[in-house]
Amino acid sequence: MKSKITASPYILWMALFIIVPMGLVAYFAFTDLKGNFSTVNFQQSVGFAPVIFNSIWLAIIATAICLIIAYPLAYHISRSTGSRQRTFIMLVMLPMWMSFILRTYAWMTLLENNGLINQFFGLFGLGPFEMINTTGAVVLGMVYNYLPFMILPLYSVMTKIDNSLIDAAGDLGCTPAAVMRDVIIPLSLPGVNTGITMVFVPSVSTFVISKLLGGGSTMLIGDLIEMQFLGNAYNPHLGSALSLVLMVIILICMALTNMFDDAESKEGMLI
């Protein structure tokens, strides 16, 4: 088949709308307001180091919580019968079809000082607790929004683990804990890696969750970038530099997860 040319509109499109814009970001990052080459934007970025580290830290916490919640869940779903598996997975995916703005908004109302949760605590004479506009609320928002991104890749790897493998391990003398440690966990690692990337990347770069649930108390790198382009602090040069910093963070994250990945599963994966 000599149909290689059919890819050319795509290549052209991606060159125009991915490569050129990325080039612009790089160009802006390395120039000052007058258009001269400069590293001033990066020097300025250093000033935001606390925000950057805070973003990374919160994203790591959210990713870890997602992994802890999702792993047993995905395992239990993958060991259910076929029709149940389908129903559970549909239930996991359904919230994803709602705009994540709406999902975040739902939590806004729940976490308010006179929201339902505080009312519930009030029944026992507790509270009201200060929940909205806290760092905890931001992490909760990340976990809630991106949990399905952790469950689905874990599930799709685990469902391919044949029950006979587990039986075989038991037959060879593994205790249930040993089966988990020596069979299930190693086989599900590719899913863990995908899940970590899929939760970490949107968490570390979000600006909506921190705005809606953090209410300005928690500033993330995403908020910084947004401010440089659409906010009062308009400075696309600094924003571009911060974008590059964000991309480097994500590259490092992916390199780290890929280190634990064997070569075979890497092939179809992200890098």
Added chain:
Amino acid sequence: MKMKNWLSRGYIALVMFFLYAPILVMIAFSFNDSKSRSHWAGFSWRWYEKLLGNDMALKALSITLIVAAVSAVVATLLGTAAAIGIYSMRARSRAAMMNFTYLPVVNPEIVMGVSLMLLFVLCGVDLGLLTLIIAHITFNLPYVILSVMPKLRQMDHHIYEAALDLGCTPFQGFIKVMLPEIMPGVMTGFLMAITFSLDDFNISYFVSGDRWQTLPVYIYSMTRRRISPEVNALSTIIFIVVLVVLIIVNINDARREKELKKRGGRFYD
């Protein structure tokens, strides 16, 4: 064993509660006859009525639908053609192209949003419908390619040669033989494109401008300005529509699977 079963069921139920409780509360309060989001003041349709009278929301909805439809169609056409082209490349350039295709998937959305915004602003293109559609096509393209590619790999590539052998021109061969084979992948790609497009906020936010807000961008601006239970009503409608669509798709899948099983059974008797 029983104990373990209970534990696992209980755990699944707990996580599901976590996932659905906020949505259900939101749905419940969309029928509340008061502006409060914590005190129940009786059942009412008033927020739905108010929503239907809200021209801004309806405009945002129509923009969202137009952008989703146009960008999904274009992305599906371009992406399918691209997948076929990439598939017929040699191994090395194919691998390079696939890595290139993954790039926008792993790139944070906010970076894609601001980079496109830079491009449009520098080129003097007014932010609006056109920029929205271009942006949506751009982030949808990889998903179409990634869902068509496996179907191409599964396909017996001899069937295309067989079509030529039986007198098809290359174009006829594509339409009559190859397309029916990769159609499931093309459809998946199209549906994914629609879904991502309807749902997108992070990129649309940077390229939509003030007058061409998509629904998520509009909702965001609503939540920023003032909280109104109209948002609840809107969410409820969206949730119900998605639920119905998903159930229909699922029932269809289940029926097809059953049919396949039945047909498989007939082969052996």
Added chain:
Amino acid sequence: MQKNTLISLRNVTVEYDGDQVLKNLSLDINDKEFVTLLGPSGCGKTTTLKIIGGFVNPKEGDVFFDGKRINGIPPYQRHVNTVFQRYALFPHLNVYENIEFGLKISKIPEDKRRPLVKEMLALVNLKGFELRKIDQLSGGQQQRVAIARALVNHPRVLLLDEPLGALDLKLRKEMQIELKRIQQETNITFLYVTHDQEEALTMSDRVVVMKDGNILQIGTPTDIYNEPVNAFVADFIGESNIVDGVMHADYDVTFAGKRLPCADVGFAKDEAVDVVIRPEDWKVSEPDQGQFAGVVESIVFKGVHFENIVDAGGVKWMLHTTQQYDPGTEIGLSILPFDIHIMHKMSEEEYDVQEGGEE
């Protein structure tokens, strides 16, 4: 030759990524003939087929079809149809629609298509399977659909690319007979590619033995079996004992330490040669009455005959017998002069000479 040539390849060379897969190959195929391209994998037989089908364009050389040069003419404009290796049936169409496909493409009206498809279904014994889906068919049935789908277009030539490779042994034997019958009934030229020598010998009018992009020998099955041109062909066509020998003069050869009369002439004096002896040509006698004396080392029952390995003074001979000998039995072996096949030792360059001689 009063037979008219339908296809001829003239000095065809094909390269993939700088590798020559066909080297200056020439071949004529006559009308209504059943020709088999036989050779190990990678010998260029499938490439030859693809040149005729129009899927591969030769780098050098010409392809003629019915006297017209057809280089560069795309597959869909050739009066040739192919039965593909793994059938390549269209999974989204049923049996009837698959067979009808080519007719539909060439815009033959519905009422004319129907009887043609029915006729084909009868020819390949698939009446009543019209509405079956492809994945509901067994391998043998899929094979028949593939043949019908190609033949319904009444091609001048049917190309078959290892069509029986995916079938089990019993089905393969049935299909061999079936294919020969179909070829005779339809009177269409069949060009058949296989690596299975038995298939080639059973069905073909002529066999073309190929190796490394060259043609080693062209001939009828009996010619090729009885008079292989070299040790490779001899070994590829049936089982053989091949040993080194020296040809002293016409009718006079030494091998395995014995000087024996033979039927071959035309070798240089004391030329080093390959000596080929078919395992079924040995005559067994008492140990002291044979040309060679040996000990039966092993015996395997093969259904029709026993396959013995006999050690005769350090040289191991394979022979087929109908009688069973216990391992350890001493026997005598003899061979008639015309059952000793003497062959030139061949080097790479000499293949080309051989090929030239065939034209």
